[in-house]
Amino acid sequence: GAGVSQSPSNKVTEKGKDVELRCDPISGHTALYWYRQSLGQGLEFLIYFQGNSAPDKSGLPSDRFSAERTGESVSTLTIQRTQQEDSAVYLCASSRDYQSTDTQYFGPGTRLTVL
């Protein structure tokens, strides 16, 4: 496709379960970002990939959160032992390069609800 895609679009899980969220960036984009948007916190940065490496993981809320990227393409954000406060929309974005002024293109997000 032409844009960033994310799956699933919605995920409902029980507290304590693990979840995996997937992001397919725009083909050829070397930089990939994960953000989280929740009512109480607004839109916040989680992690950034340059190629397959993650130079900045500073936004990950706890060690229950991890992410990987393979083949300079697909990325997976994993949340272990989910908590109710993890409920949010998780947004993925990609950019042509990792220059700060490059436009970031966002996907539609995955809405995670932890019961």
Place this chain on the structure above:
Amino acid sequence: LAKTTQPISMDSYEGQEVNITCSHNNIATNDYITWYQQFPSQGPRFIIQGYKTKVTNEVASLFIPADRKSSTLSLPRVSLSDTAVYYCLVVRRDSSYKLIFGSGTRLLVRP
């Protein structure tokens, strides 16, 4: 990065020009001003970016005065479909790649 301040909400009517002002008093020499738009249930979408004076594209214009401590996003002749949240961001060239979003301005366009 410079903190941005913008109105929480604005109302307008179809066909009017809408100007959303953002203040960024502590902007640095290497900082650019970038605006994103977000519709409900969608990710943010880039609108426009500028450094100084005026930038115009097919969607909007961005006015930046000489001191660069503020900027104004101008949307000409808005329609109902322009109802969205508009975010003003400061991006430092060759430095911070992560976007730092504030609360944004919720624009409501009425018929």
